[in-house]
Amino acid sequence: MNEDIKGKIETMGAAALSASRELSTLETEKKNQILMAMADQLMADADTIIEANGVDISAAEQNGLTSAMIDRLRLDESRVESIADGIRQVASLPDPVGQIMDDWERPNGMRIRQLRVPIGVIGIIYESRPNVTSDAAVLCLKTGNATILRGGKESIHSNKAIAASLQSGGELEGLPKNSIQLIPFTERESVKHLAQMDQYLDLIIPRGGAGLIEAVVSMARMPVIKHYDGICHLYIDDECDPEMARKLVIDSKTQKPSVCNALETLLISEQVAETLLPLIASDLTERNVELRCDERSLALIGSSAVPATDDDWRAEYLDLILSIKVVEGIDEAVRHINEYGSHHSDCIVTVSESKADQFMSEIDSATVFWNVSTRFSDGEEFGFGAEIGISTDKLHARGPMALRELTSYKYLITGNGQTKV
Amino acid sequence: MNEDIKGKIETMGAAALSASRELSTLETEKKNQILMAMADQLMADADTIIEANGVDISAAEQNGLTSAMIDRLRLDESRVESIADGIRQVASLPDPVGQIMDDWERPNGMRIRQLRVPIGVIGIIYESRPNVTSDAAVLCLKTGNATILRGGKESIHSNKAIAASLQSGGELEGLPKNSIQLIPFTERESVKHLAQMDQYLDLIIPRGGAGLIEAVVSMARMPVIKHYDGICHLYIDDECDPEMARKLVIDSKTQKPSVCNALETLLISEQVAETLLPLIASDLTERNVELRCDERSLALIGSSAVPATDDDWRAEYLDLILSIKVVEGIDEAVRHINEYGSHHSDCIVTVSESKADQFMSEIDSATVFWNVSTRFSDGEEFGFGAEIGISTDKLHARGPMALRELTSYKYLITGNGQTKV
DSSP: OHHHHHHHHHHHHHHHHHHHHHHTTOOHHHHHHHHHHHHHHHHHTHHHHHHHHHHHHHHHHHTTOOHHHHHHHOOOHHHHHHHHHHHHHHHHSOOOTTOEEEEEEOTTSOEEEEEEEEOOEEEEEEOSOTHHHHHHHHHHHHTTOEEEEEOOGGGHHHHHHHHHHHHHHHHTTTOOTTSEEEOOOOSTHHHHHHHHOTTTOSEEEEESOHHHHHHHHHHOSSOBOOOOOOOEEEEEOSSSOHHHHHHHHHHHHHSOTTSTTSEEEEEEEHHHHHHHHHHHHHHHHHTTOEEEEOHHHHHHHGGGEEEOOGGGGGOOOOSSEEEEEEESSHHHHHHHHHHHSOSSEEEEEOSOHHHHHHHHHHOOSSEEEEEEOGGGOSHHHHTOSOOSEEEOOSSSOOEEEOSGGGEEEEEEEEEEEEOOO | OHHHHHHHHHHHHHHHHHHHHHHTTOOHHHHHHHHHHHHHHHHHTHHHHHHHHHHHHHHHHHTTOOHHHHHHHOOOHHHHHHHHHHHHHHHHSOOOTTOEEEEEEOTTSOEEEEEEEEOOEEEEEEOSOTHHHHHHHHHHHHTTOEEEEEOOGGGHHHHHHHHHHHHHHHHTTTOOTTSEEEOOOOSTHHHHHHHHOTTTOSEEEEESOHHHHHHHHHHOSSOBOOOOOOOEEEEEOSSSOHHHHHHHHHHHHHSOTTSTTSEEEEEEEHHHHHHHHHHHHHHHHHTTOEEEEOHHHHHHHGGGEEEOOGGGGGOOOOSSEEEEEEESSHHHHHHHHHHHSOSSEEEEEOSOHHHHHHHHHHOOSSEEEEEEOGGGOSHHHHTOSOOSEEEOOSSSOOEEEOSGGGEEEEEEEEEEEEOOO
16 A cells, blocks of 8 residues: 555656646746636536535534534635635736846856746645645646645545646646646655655645644655744833834734734833833733733733743744733843744834844844734735745745745856857 | 764754854954954964874875875865965955845835845755865855854864864954854764754755765755756757857866766757767867767767667766767757756757757756856856855755855834734
8 A cells, every 4th residue: 555655646746747847838828827717617616616525524523623623624605716716816916937036247258147937846735724725736836836735634525626626727728737736645654755755846835733844844855845833022122102012912912813923922121011011911801812921020910910831932822812021121032032932923112223123133033023013924915915824944935935935046048159168 | 972972963053053143143344354364364273284184184094095085185285275265255255144135115104125144053064075164164154154064084183173273263353152163073973963953953055975965865854955966968959050069068078077067968969960970079089088879879970989878868977978869859858858967057059049948948957058068057157256066956046056045034024003903
């Protein structure tokens, strides 16, 4: 069985590589026509997709999944419509492939151009939400990449139906065969085979919890772009507009607490903590936020808070919980964030330009904010149109990872017979 | 012992991370002063370094290393001087760190800047040449990165002396402690500990043969940038200037055959093979190049050539050997190169702009040449001043990897209290 799965996944890899060569030379307009046809096909296949999804839902109910998980899994007419709308939106975005990134001439007369090109073949490993099947595949396709998808077993029937619909719809407009392939095996070993197939895959992107990412990292032979936790901080400096600070804390923490760019730890200068922290605490407790405090902030907030443990400083709650610590000032705040944070998104609230400059220079995170809610750490909010995730890596892609980050480049050198001798 | 080495390497990792935080905020001028002081110190320490090198040379002689290997290992006054000159040259190059790569404003008034920053901590694993100790460390330092070096055991004494000299010379001008560290252990397990220490290392670069790279790839938990073989091709189209074709073949193959951008396989259109190939064969045999030919080219060249085997199409000779194949035309050439090449550097010789465009579009290689010797695939020749290698990866760095590719970026977002709600 093992060899059988391995062999079949390798066959998919070879087919993806072949598709990627054709995809790499498609014009933007052709790719957009393909994407529009994929969206139309998805709507035409809505009934089939919803029926396949019903099989997954029944299995999930029998296996006792929580109602929240089942809700994330469920597809109906309006959700399929929204997946199709997402595809049409990607069609409308500018295509980074073909862009001349740099262009210069050398003293010997040869001209060097750096051309943006697709990466090639991208593997996407994800957990149960079936919409990721489409979201990930179309971002890769827009940038001329072939994909091999491996979704969670809970959504296998939905994923198969969506991937088949996308591929067949695209083929009506000339999508190369095997541009979008879904691994039909739910065995865990299929992840390992995919992650070790560096003769065909140029990149692997795991989308899901830390356990999934960790497993892929330890097995993968090709580059992995990781989207780890967001343990986001907001530091309130002594020189700040207190009303702005209150507003930013409320927004960063409560506007959507379940996402990676939500606030998890509040740091506040000791010089303003006494006056400002009780107001912030009451803002938050009114909004049902549990406060976990170091000794000094606990003393200022009182009985509406609980003591923090050491684990709290490294916790990504993704919930209505906030850890709070009083610090001496900006230097301690920077040290704390670089030590305990996840290098994702961190904010300073201050009116001092010099302190903002220090913070933005010293904080080693993908996105550093000055007087802006951490919730804006997001590809859409950056104006990228769509994102495949928020990278916590420093190589190739850092922060919101969008179309541009799904490309590579090559150098084109033209001359008239230049030789070294 | 195992735990002891592991613990010591982890201590080095933590120290490197701490140094990298300080390095990341150093001004360009300060870094250049540090580099100049390092070059001066290296010259002041020349006697000590040459003495340490003598220990390595004696061991190499006792262990029966070839005279070529011993020569690569040997340091004398002029070689130390040349290492110091290399450092001064890096000081004179522009610093990419601090560059604003992009800058835009969103409709809600927040301003987003993308700032080029150091990567952080870089591990370099290399084989026996002691000059790599300095070359790699100073390129990383110029871009604000801390390094942990692990050189081959044959040059351990030389490497220790060079690294100590660089670090101590730099400290005279304010280089943070532990910015340049060399692993003092020659045990192979030290490579493994380094490659798995992703809590401290952001990137690992193996410099050496395929066996070394392969070992690092299979162990590493952090990104690895690989500098694999160059199996470089030159395709002579039927529409070409025959004298230019001859000149480019001679230069690409014979000017320096031992390097990764030297020509290894010649492809020639069947329409010009009969007239042109005998001339090329005589050019090359005059220069002592062994020719390994497919059936058709063998028939045209005759007894000065030998038949190629299947292995020849995937061989990086790094020697005065060339494989030759007659092809139908550009389509077969493209298919052959994408199938058998190593995606490093490939050239078309043609006067047809449309065929050149096709070749440059379809060849999936880091550098694609039109009427230029493959020997120009090199950071210096690109005008980058220095390079740490030629990446055969597609992520982050592709082709000549220079200072810019030793950087990452972060997003700085400034506003006046923007919230999502």
